[in-house]
Structures are given as structure tokens and as C-alpha cells.
Amino acid sequence: MTLIAMMLLTMVTTRVNTQISDIDSISTSSKYALAAISLAESKIEYASNLAYDEKTVGAVVNTTSSLTPVASLGIDSGENAYVDTTFDDFDDYNGFKDTVKNMMSTVYYISCTVNYVDPLVNSSIPGKTAATSPTWSKCLNIMVTGKNMKDTIRMSVVNSYWKFR
Amino acid sequence: MGYTTLLDILGAFFIAGILLLSLRQIGNNTVINLQYYTKDYTMQRDLAQLIAQIERDFKRIGYTTNSELITSTADAITQASDTCITIVGDFDDSGTVQSVKYYVGSVSELSSTHNPNDRILYRQVGASAAQKINYNVTYFHLDYYDSFDKAITTPVATSSTGSIATIQIYVRLQSPDTYATSIDNDSAKYTDLYWRQMRVTAKNLKNR
Numbered sequence: 001m002t003l004i005a006m007m008l009l010t011m012v013t014t015r016v017n018t019q020i021s022d023i024d025s026i027s028t029s030s031k032y033a034l035a036a037i038s039l040a041e042s043k044i045e046y047a048s049n050l051a052y053d054e055k056t057v058g059a060v061v062n063t064t065s066s067l068t069p070v071a072s073l074g075i076d077s078g079e080n081a082y083v084d085t086t087f088d089d090f091d092d093y094n095g096f097k098d099t100v101k102n103m104m105s106t107v108y109y110i111s112c113t114v115n116y117v118d119p120l121v122n123s124s125i126p127g128k129t130a131a132t133s134p135t136w137s138k139c140l141n142i143m144v145t146g147k148n149m150k151d152t153i154r155m156s157v158v159n160s161y162w163k164f165r
Numbered sequence: 166m167g168y169t170t171l172l173d174i175l176g177a178f179f180i181a182g183i184l185l186l187s188l189r190q191i192g193n194n195t196v197i198n199l200q201y202y203t204k205d206y207t208m209q210r211d212l213a214q215l216i217a218q219i220e221r222d223f224k225r226i227g228y229t230t231n232s233e234l235i236t237s238t239a240d241a242i243t244q245a246s247d248t249c250i251t252i253v254g255d256f257d258d259s260g261t262v263q264s265v266k267y268y269v270g271s272v273s274e275l276s277s278t279h280n281p282n283d284r285i286l287y288r289q290v291g292a293s294a295a296q297k298i299n300y301n302v303t304y305f306h307l308d309y310y311d312s313f314d315k316a317i318t319t320p321v322a323t324s325s326t327g328s329i330a331t332i333q334i335y336v337r338l339q340s341p342d343t344y345a346t347s348i349d350n351d352s353a354k355y356t357d358l359y360w361r362q363m364r365v366t367a368k369n370l371k372n373r
Contacts, residue, residue: 001173005180009187016191020198027205034212035359041220042363046331085314104359 029150035104036144036153043084043093043110044157047140051089052161060163067134073114090114090138090159108146114138117158136161201344205356208301208338212358215299218288219334222265223364225254234262239327246320247306250332256290263291269305278341280355304337336360 051057053067054076061067073094079086084096094114101107115130117139130139137160144153227241235241235253244251249268256263270285282303289295309317312330321329339355 001177005177005184009180009184013187013191016195020194023198023202027202030209031205031358034209035361038216038360038362042361045363049331103361 025150028148032104032106032146032149033151033153036108036146036149037155039100039103039108039110040142040144040153040155043098043112043142044140044155046084047087047090047093047112048157048159050087050092052138052159053091054089056161057088061161064134064136070116070131070133073116073138090140093140106146106148108144111143113141115141119158119160197344201356204340204342204344208340208356208358211299211301212336212338212360215286215336215338216360216362218298219267219336220362220364222252222254222256222267222288223332223334225256226252227254229255229262230258230260237327238329239324242326242329243323245307245309245326245329247308250307265290266295267305268295269302275300275341279343280339280341283339283341299338301338301341302336303339304335306335308333308335332364334360334362334364 053061055061055066055068068091073091075081075087075092075095076089079088079092081096082098084093084098087093087096091114093112096110096112098110099107100110115138116133116135117129117137118131118135119137121129121131137158139156139158141154141156144155227235227238229235234255241253242250243253243264244266249266251264251266253262253264255261256265266287266289268287268289270287272282272284274285275283280303283300284302284305285297286299286302286305287295288298307319309319309321309329310331310333311317311328314331317325317329336359338358340357343354344356
């Protein structure tokens with residue numbers, strides 16, 4: 001009887017502790033996720049304000065063949081791959097990686113990819129299917145991970161080129 | 166009654182005592198955790214709602230279908246300091262522009278709470294009465310940068326608001342009351358949430 005009581009006690013205690021620990025983990029993780037979303041949205045906001053392409057920084061482009069080739073998406077000469085304030089166009093974020101250490105006492109890792117997308121192909125999932133040649137739309141995919149986060153935050157935005165005449 | 170039976174009864178009482186003490190401790194911890202997680206959940210929900218509101222407004226800085234109503238960034242941001250900003254745009258898509266002012270109140274407004282740093286965040290549309298949109302703000306800070314990503318000193322002079330290209334928004338929420346870290350130790354701890362976001366101001370003005 002004594003042994004059964006002790007086993008019961010151990011099981012109850014373990015079960016309660018596990019549940020409390022799980023709730024704590026979920027709550028903490030969602031706090032960090034909120035901060036991670038703010039970081040991802042900041043990158044999206046900043047990138048969306050840049051020129052569509054290196055070729056459109058100071059000029060108007062009329063054909064997609066004039067845009068940066070798929071293989072050349074990324075930083076251009078004079079830009080620092082680790083400092084996005086040196087970027088001047090949207091696809092400079094391709095391959096961009098950043099580490100944020102001064103938020104919520106943890107470390108966040110941001111990584112970005114940019115690819116051309118065709119809005120008419122698989123339009124329900126923007127950015128899911130990368131186009132093999134330049135198009136008028138580019139998709140920025142951002143992943144944010146953190147030391148205390150269970151999940152990875154993934155956000156995407158499609159930026160299209162247009163010009164009033 | 167034999168010696169073994171007596172030992173069994175004493176052992177059973179001992180185990181039952183431990184079990185009851187453990188159950189009491191579990192009950193106490195459950196109450197503490199329930200209190201903490203309820204506050205935490207409420208604050209996370211409040212922060213998400215607050216940010217949605219701020220994002221909705223800040224996205225519309227300078228927005229109007231009549232470009233003559235707002236001709237420059239200076240018209241779109243009429244007041245800018247580290248804790249207060251007045252932005253202008255057609256926020257409700259009515260064809261007219263309104264001003265929206267965000268500012269935090271004094272800590273003395275919430276002196277009834279345990280938290281000495283919590284303030285009310287206000288949102289005021291035009292000349293109407295300011296709405297209290299959050300009661301748990303312990304830090305609301307705005308940094309401004311020009312188009313070269315150079316920080317602009319606050320408060321920004323009215324004549325210089327046109328140079329604001331990006332705004333960095335910091336929001337920190339804390340619970341108004343402490344939660345006990347254990348039933349015997351009521352040490353002061355607040356549930357704490359943080360948000361930092363950069364917003365571009367000139368998007369609506371640039372696309373003309």
C-alpha cells in the first residue's frame with residue numbers, strides 16, 4: 001500500500017510539473033515570437049521601400065530582360081552583405097543574414113532570400129514557386145529564429161515593379 | 166496489534182502527510198501559475214491589438230486620394246518627439262485627411278497600480294477626445310531617421326519633420342500588478358512584453 005501511494009504521489013507530481021513546464025514554455029516562446037515578428041516586419045518594411053531592382057534605382061526599365069538576372073540576385077558592388085542600410089534595392093536582401101542581440105535578453109537570427117515570382121503561377125502561395133527568369137515581381141522570404149524560440153517565424157512579401165506615366 | 170502493523174500505520178500516516186503537503190504545494194503553485202499565465206495571455210493579446218492599431222495608422226501616413234491635400238512629408242508628420250507623434254493622412258478613406266496623435270500620459274495617472282512605471286497610451290483623432298488604447302505601457306519611444314539613416318534629434322522641429330524617412334517604434338508592456346514567484350515569497354515581478362519595429366514614413370508620398 002505504501003509503495004502504491006508513493007508511486008501515485010510521484011506520478012501526480014511529475015504530471016503537474018510537466019504541464020506547468022509545458023505552459024511556461026509555450027508562453028515564453030510566444031513572447032519571443034512576438035518580438036521576432038516585429039523584427040521580420042521591420043525588414044519587410046525597409047526592403048519594400050527600396051528600389052525594385054538595381055537597374056531601376058535611377059532609371060525606368062521596360063522589359064524584364066533588362067532586370068538583374070536570377071543568378072545575380074543579391075548585393076551589388078559597394079554594398080556590405082551584413083549591413084542592410086547599405087542596400088539600395090529589394091533583391092539585395094537575397095542571402096542577407098543578421099543577428100540581433102539587444103532584444104528580450106536573447107539572440108535572434110534573421111536570414112532572407114529573394115527570388116523572382118510569377119504572380120500568375122501558384123498565386124495562392126506567393127513566393128512558393130521561384131521563377132526561373134526575371135519577372136515584374138520579387139518575393140522576399142524572411143526567417144527568424146531565436147535561442148529561446150521553439151518555432152521559426154517565416155514571413156514573405158511580394159514586391160512588384162510599376163511606374164506611373 | 167503487532168509491531169509490523171503499527172509500523173505500517175505509522176508509515177501510511179507519514180506518506181499521507183507528504184501527499185497532503187505536496188497537494189497543498191501543487192495547489193498553491195497552480196494558483197500562482199494561473200495568475201501569471203492569465204496576465205501574460207491578456208498582455209500578449211493587448212500588445213497584438215495595440216500593434217495592429219499602430220501599424221494600421223502608420224501605414225497610412227500621408228495617404229490620400231487627393232494629392233493636393235498632403236504635398237510633402239512635412240504635411241504628413243506635424244509633430245515628432247520621442248514619446249509623442251502626430252501623423253496626418255486619410256485614415257478612414259473618407260476623402261478627407263485627419264490627424265492622429267499618439268502620446269503617453271504621466272505615471273501619476275496610474276498611481277493606484279503597483280507598477281510605478283505604467284502609463285496610459287493615448288490615441289487622439291483630430292480635435293476629438295483622446296482614446297485610452299492601452300493601460301500597461303511602461304515604455305513608448307520613437308526614434309526618427311532621415312533618408313541616410315542618420316538619427317534625427319528629438320523633439321524634431323516642426324520645420325524639420327519633412328526629413329523623417331523612417332521611424333523606429335519601441336513598445337514595452339508590463340502588468341500593473343506583481344505576481345508572486347512563490348506562495349511564501351511575494352517578490353515583485355511583472356509580466357513583461359516588448360515590441361520594436363521600424364516603419365517607413367514616406368511610402369505613400371513616394372508613390373506619386
